[in-house]
Amino acid sequence: MAKTPLFNNWTWKLSMPEPFDKTASNISTAHYSTYCRVATKKATLHAPLLSAVLAYMEMDTSLTPSSASESAIGTQGEKTVAEYQSRTKEIHVVVFNRKNGKFNVGRYEDPAASPKVYSLKDGGNTGTALFFALIPEAMKDDEFRESYELLGKCRDDGYADMDEAEKAAFILCDNLYRRIESADTLPAAGIRLSLPTTGNMPQLTAVNMSRNAYSPSSVLYGTFRILTGAAAHSAAGPVDRDGFVKGYPLSDRTLTPKEELMVPRIEDWYVIPPEVTTICRHAQMTTAGSQPMRNFMMRGPAGTGKTEGAKAVAAGLGLPYLYYTCSANTEIYDFLGQMLPETDEKPQDGRDYPTLTDIQMDPPSAYKKLTGTYDETVTDAEVYDKLLEVMAQDAKALMADNASGQRFRYVETPLITAIRNGYVIEIQEPTVIANPGVLVGLNALLDRCASVTLTTGEVVHRHPDTVVIVTTNNSYAGCRDMNQSVISRMNLIMDIEEPDVDTLTERVMKVTGCADRSAVSDMAASVQEISERCRETMISDGSCGVRELISWVQSYMVCGNVLEAARYTVLSSVSGDPENRADILSSYLEQKFAA
Template identity: 30%
Template sequence: MAEIKLFDTWTFQEEMPEPFSRFLQKEGLRKTTTMVECLSQYNQGRQATLHPPTLRAMLNIAGIYLKQIEGALGFQKGNYDLLNFYCMEYVKGKRRYALVYNPISAKIRGVCKTEKQTYAALDSVERNISDGEELLAMLIYVSLEKKEALYNLEFAQNFILFMQQMKEGWKNAKLALKAAFLCCDNLYRRVENVQDFSNEGIPLEKSQLGKNGMEQLSTLAIESELYAPNDAIKGTFRIFGETKKVREWTLKELQKIYRQHWQVSKDYQDRIPRLPEDMKVGEYAQDILSAIVESPFRKFMITGNAGTGKTTDAQMIAQILGVPYFALNCGPETDESTLVAGIYPNFRKKTEDSMKFPSLQEFVTDPMQVLEEVAHTRKEGITKSEAFRELLDAVYQSGYQKAKNEGDFVMQESEIIKGCRMPSVIEIMEASLIVEPGTLGKLNRLLDDSRKLDLLYGEVVERHPNAIIIITTNLNYVANREFDFSVVSRMNKVQHRKDLTEQQLAERAMFRTGCKDMEVLKQMAKVMKRLDAVVKEEFGKAGLCGYREYENWVYEYMRTQNLVKAAEDTVLSKLASDEEDRDMLRQVCMEIYVEQGKGSV
């Protein structure tokens, strides 16, 4: 049985599209062959089979490239030439499918525009419902684009032969069949056996092909051109539209698209972040927002060096959704009471009557009598020191029992539990530092699909369906360690963030600090990147040359107007405590200044 439903047995039994049904008959061949020249490089001497849905998709994709049929293909790339999505519009019968594929999440999402010009969800891959032809078309497209990581040379070469035969009117049946066998076999094995070809396989989340169907793109997101392609465009996008550059969305603009009207208590309205509304929202945050609104995903993990915007993004997501933001910073000492709830004395409650304690003189004169009055027990033959310890213990126990009887101990909930009771964004920082198995167990129960957690006194808290948990961590810090897999496996999405580029560092600093000299900011960013490389190589340290250090340096430069002096206490002093090491780092800075003609700065 196939791992991927696109290749279930019944899909191979569908009618063979023309002209391949005629070609097979003409050449006296069956749809399955063992001829070596028809087997892909991923086929270990077995057999290749023509797959009707794949062939129909190939015919349509070739038609789009040759401008013979309706449809469109393209990329959406981010501001720094990073691929966001493969985009496709595919016509099948009277329906037009708009699809996007994210190779990182391995998911295809989309909508279908019906004959009545309304949007509908994509069909699940089931017999008598859909054979997934439009999804196979997307996987064919991602194999053809030479600029991107999923490009496959064998597939592309044979698809070009296939397309040439189509353009020439299928003059050579043998050549067309060979190209068809190779493409079908290649695609099947790279999708079905992706684990065997980690660098050349096509990742596809198989759970999305079930009865619940694919994730549907919202109408508002489509009309706002969130998925508009901007590169390598073939054909005309009639649903997604086209744009020359991915828009830089602000908080205010995304609030109009993603704002949720979840009910929030007045007591927690002040917990909703209030970042500047003109603040730019990065692509990572947009991806999480899209997942929250367009899918049931509520648990996310973000890893990355300091200054890559993990906490800022969590706060922006809360503000855009319109929900309170809660945060808990973890460490090796984090225990169950810190993570969930603890019992503490109720200092706010006034005690009506106070306990009576003996005076020091009474204790010195007759310690046995004093102990008997307080502890209600008489112990003969003990020393004053022993009697004093007994007295302290008796006073503690008496006070504890009195507070317990009067309800003077209260349960104080953690930030996590407060957030779990309502729609919210809960950031759990540096959870990889948690070392206690019992604490990890509590965290895992909170992350389970049941969403239930036992508190003290038998209360059960159920995580609100719209309580969004974002675990953030900097794995490069020395104190951090690899995440426990039991936590990672419970995440819906895991983002491993790349370090900010020099351009990104400069642009962020310009926005946050108000420094208007972009050339100087770029120069400083170049120095930071060079220092980071040197510190890693020479000192074996990571995570010390992040955005925070860079921003501090920018502020100090704005105050002193001297790049070298400003770097001394904001950057260099953090990187090395030894004067010789700092001097070596100063030389690194000066080399860059000289390279760029800034030696006098």
Template identity: 30%
Template sequence: MPDLCFYAPWIMKEPIPDPFRMMLEKAGKKRISYDEADCSMRNIRKQGKVSRLHGPTLHALLTLIQIRKEKDSGAAGIQRGRDAINYFCMEYPGNQGKYVMTYNSKNGRFSGILKTEEKNEKLPGIREGKNTGEQYLALLAYANLVPDNPLFNEEFQKNFYILEEQEKKEWEDMEAALRAAFICCDAMYCEVIANPQQAVPLEKSQFRAEELEDVLPEYKIAAGVYAPNDEIYGKFHVLLPVNEKTKRTLFELKQIYSGRWDVNERTKERIPSLPEDYLVSKEAEEILQMVDKTPARLFMMTGDAGTGKTTDARMIAQILGLPYYVFTCGPGTDELELLATTVPNMGGTAHLEMELPRLEDIEMDPASALATVNGIYEEGISREKAFQEILKAVYEKGYEKSKNEKDFLLKESEIVKACREPSVIEIQEPAMIEKPGTLTRLNSLFDDGAVTDLVNGEQIRRNPDTIVIMTTNLDYVGCQNFNQSVLSRMNLIQPKEALTEEEMAKRAMKRTGFKNKELLSFMAATVCKIHEYLIEQDITDGVCGYRELENWVLSYMVSNDLRRSAWTALLSKASMDREEQGTMERIFLLPHCDVD
């Protein structure tokens, strides 16, 4: 297949669709024009400029016009992320079925499926007598029409609108329509064959095989991973957006996914019990679909504190009807601790042979309370110091007792417990571990069928239906990079986006019972503004997110003092710098304190 892909010699001979064929006949013109006015500005040839009407491009443009005019003809749109366009999306009608496609302008690759009545197939490559690639040209043409993106072509857009207007007027101005057609075809041609610095990003080799390798998995389509959210033409039927109205509740999803596994009676109490009217996030539903339809069991969620990572993990366990375990990592977590810890055997029913003071005794007379433990009366000792000395004495007594008995117990970690049966284990903050290689100790548990040796000599295999969900943020102080071998074993790594103001307010209202919508909206907006301020000012010694909103609401419900509750639950956590706290209060709080 020539490297020109869309412009191979056999494709250049493909017939031109009506009405352009009839226009050429009436005008006595050919499909090749040497008139410079028919050439795109992207045609940079100094002499002998030429423009050609290209059959597949014209078919694509006519279909795109219909998509914009008739909602049931297909659809085109973009999925816009925070800083850039993630995907250009299209549902393109064809003779064999509907081409459901996305185009990634960062790597120049198309992904998708050919959806027929019987089944989903891979997208076809470009082959003589089989496929000219017009569906891919349609998506590239659409990318030329979307403003505020590197592929936007104002000249192309202007001439496409001329074609659209002439189609409405039944092509009454043939000269204008033909010129616009020549310019659009030439602009597309120049984009595809231009040098790499000027060309549209396009991985041409993907079209050479019988079928494109990149597909859109059904579970990701259902989870809205490729759903467009802007610049939408027509009506999507497959790449449907997942918004608040289409999200399903915990109860609804339990009817679909629960009851698949038998759970031991002794661990049933570990199944979470969140309110069943909670709406389930698209990330959680994506994991549920993966678990249901594939053997994938290893997942990671990343994002700021308060974005709902742990809630998602608990929802997944509750929907599936599985026990939920949690293991929290810290800077000092080591390889042994991931699997087990050793603790002194205190003899079960044996007790320390010392009289322990009550808290009231320490409060009233700390010196006497300490004396009951170590026999030394220290007049004037503070309550804090006495309490520390009591704890030290108890520890030393227990250590000596266990040392003399020379008896320790092996206590297996929550991770190992979860791996013995179908369950959900959440491993919190693995990025906090100072030595990134520590997590590789779990690789043999992550691998299907692999064996891990425990400290006591036992060998354990992870139950194939143990679902591992790592939840962490990557940008906070103390976070480390992950070892690549751990990352490669994850079936999905989901970045959890911060909740919107509206989502925060709704969640806080449900969880706290606070009913003042106006005040709650203001509080949520304030939290979001302070969060953005922390990022803009590069303030890294604090945090401001959903948890701070919920605590602020709860504090306000008790104190009925908006300013005071903001200090204790919000500003005090946004920064450790008192001056910065005051600045945030003056900017974001004081001008609106009359809101309550």
């Protein structure tokens, strides 16, 4: 099985582009790349890869000075950006991050339209656009470049010598195939890619499009039609702090003095990101509509500022902020609140309620636990409704039963407080919940009906100002996929990307007060390099991000030695395995910071 979806089995069965559709055999034992190091030497033509090479040639003005291609390719910092004109006349926009091997892709039927999902699967998109964006990286290899030039010469000659053309095609396909699939064993020539196994490629984010994050700073070939930078607006520049705070009110309500104290204060060091203003603008400008936007998701690696962003949203809206942190054992009752005794005594006859897992796996048995009746026809939805009903009845009985002198009280969760009063509520890391169906129990609060029944029997209706912000990442140990029904109820999903070294340096200097820009910049670059090293070598039992960098800089300010400070901050956090830490220390830190 292929290591990357670009070479899944179905991709080898696709029809070859002209003139290679008339090649006698798609397999050659005579022509293969120098990276073919298996016992049986052979190369296989790969239609999406070969189509990308031919499309690149049509655009390459060094081969075709009067190129009429509608494709384009360029660079933006450490990214390669491309617009590939597909056979169906769609424009496939690809952003390839050469540093981490990740792609962002969008399909455009028209340059003015919104992008659609690029799905890499049989019957969907073939991956040609992704190969197209990889060619500048592939050209760094002498063998690939020489074979590319040979094929270009054959094309210019009208493919008069098909033997030479086929030789070049076999080597090109085998070269890039080996360098991608065997990247770990080819440290210099290998091209490491990070693609989702589902084949659904991450889309271009609206915020990054608006601030020209994908627009090419250098155009190699062609004319861009979408990544032109014309969509830039004021959000790309610094946000005025005074104008932002309480600058996006959702109503004319007056907060109580206690609520005013719950509105977050934006610290002087905090730079308001465009994702935050985007959420605030959408929440405010859709208020008058029949379906105002009130549910948002912010996802990204740890330390990229998701929680600070949620607080900033609350400050911009002028609303109190609360949060709820999920754990692996979180159940629906933890979101809705619990009945607790007013003393340390435990109730004498506490009921053992079924969990959501019990309900989903065996509804009849869960129903019997609640009612004493085993009903094979009962559905999990009916059991869930019965659970809420029984919990409400038990709560009333507990409060009414004073014979033993035991009194109980309902303890409201931050979520219910926010829903009831119209606050901003951040739900942190729901993907760590062992049962991904737990959040489904909150769907009623995320829909327009917006009500939920508490354990006391009270029906709480969602205040129209309530804003729910889910903050999460899906790339760390213990994280699980979020239920699709919850994702579909998010009005905006904002992908928070890791900042570049300059931005990270500025942010950390403001947080820590460190004035040594050179040292902080070197430390920021090292953190990103170490993080990339951990990704490549599958070191996943620690963390190396913004928080670790801040601690590193603070320790450096105390002890005055970068390497010594690293030993007890970034290095100790990166892994619990002594061998992993020793490798990072010798490979990066000692070489860069040794006196």
